[in-house]
Amino acid sequence: MTERRAAEQALTERRRLFTHLVQAQELERRRIAWDVHDDSxxxxxxxxxxxxxxxxxxxxxxxxxxxxxxASVREAVSRLRNLTFRLQPPGIDRHGLVESLSQHLNDVVAGSWGLEPTLEHDLEKEPAPETAITIFRIVQEALLNVRKHARARTVRVSVTTDNRGVQVQVADDGTGHAAGAHRLQEHFGLMEMRERAETAGGWWTLRSEPGTGTTVEFWVPDLPTGELDEPLPGPPVQSFDSLTAPQGPS
Structure with a gap:
């Protein structure tokens, strides 16, 4: 019982720190967006x-x-405005995770980028706000990478409840990556996605092969305090041949 109480206290403290971290990140993003809009x-x-x-x-x-x-200045202004849009809070507290993702896919991915997005979801309940924001930001970065690098026509986002958490896939039909897994994970956007997932207590993987597209998959926990009957799940075991980014810090 003492060990269980200690584990529950450790989990509570970790989730408290995670909550403060996510809130601080979102506040900083909002401050940067304001500075860019009002100054630059x-x-x-x-x-x-x-x-x-x-x-x-x-x-x-x-x-x-x-x-x-x-013309160059106007193009730069347009890019900065797109940046401030990405930095703005996603409105999850008002609309929920699925609605926020659906709106982003319709307005940005389909409306601005011209891709054909699909959203599949099977959530048993709405995740905690900090968990939902983490999921949204990882998906947002994964979609941005699709736009920049994949040369894809379609992208599919899948969100499901799994193992007392939320598992997400972002899969495109693009050209894939010929580079090795270690080379891929040097990309800043991939590092950011992975760090967000692992900071939340979850895992993140990437699978990519030339001609078959790329799939980003991650899982983050969404546990009420005290649910420690079983250990949290780890990432799926996959072969190096599929170019899965290995786990652990970049």
Whole structure:
């Protein structure tokens, strides 16, 4: 009984620290989004307006060069606005995990990127807010990697309740990766996904082969305090030939 109480206390403390960490991360993302919107974007918009004015007043060949510079500034502003959108809180506290993922897939993945997304879900209950935010951020990063690197037409997101937690798959039909597993995990986005899952007490894997697409899969626990009858599950065992990223810190 003493060992069980000690384990319950350790779990409670870990979840408390995890909750504070997620809240701090989201607060910092919001602060960065505000700073970028109110400072960097406004400054670049002012530069773009000045370039347009100079282009109207200057003769050739300067007018054409100024117009090209203005186009580059407007493209940079557009990218910064997309960044601030990704940094904004996902609204999970209002809409729930499934609705937030569905909205992101419809508005961003299909609406802005032109991919064909599918969402499959079988949740027994809504995860805790910090767990849901962690899941959303990992899926968000995985989808961004699909857009940047996969050259895919479709992407499927699956969210299910499993082993007292939530298991998620993000699978695309893109070109896959010819690089080795150790080379893949050096990518910052993959490292961030994996660290988020492991910080939550879960696991993360990546499977990819040339011509067959890429699948990101992860599991995070969603345990009420005191549920310690069985040990938490570990990641699925897979062969190195499938280019599964090994477990452990990058």
């Amino acid at each position: 974007i406004q400054a670049m918009v002012a530069v773009g307006m000045r370039l347009q004015l100079l282009a109207d007043q200057a003769g050739e060949p300067y007018a054409r060069e100024l117009s090209l510079l203005d």
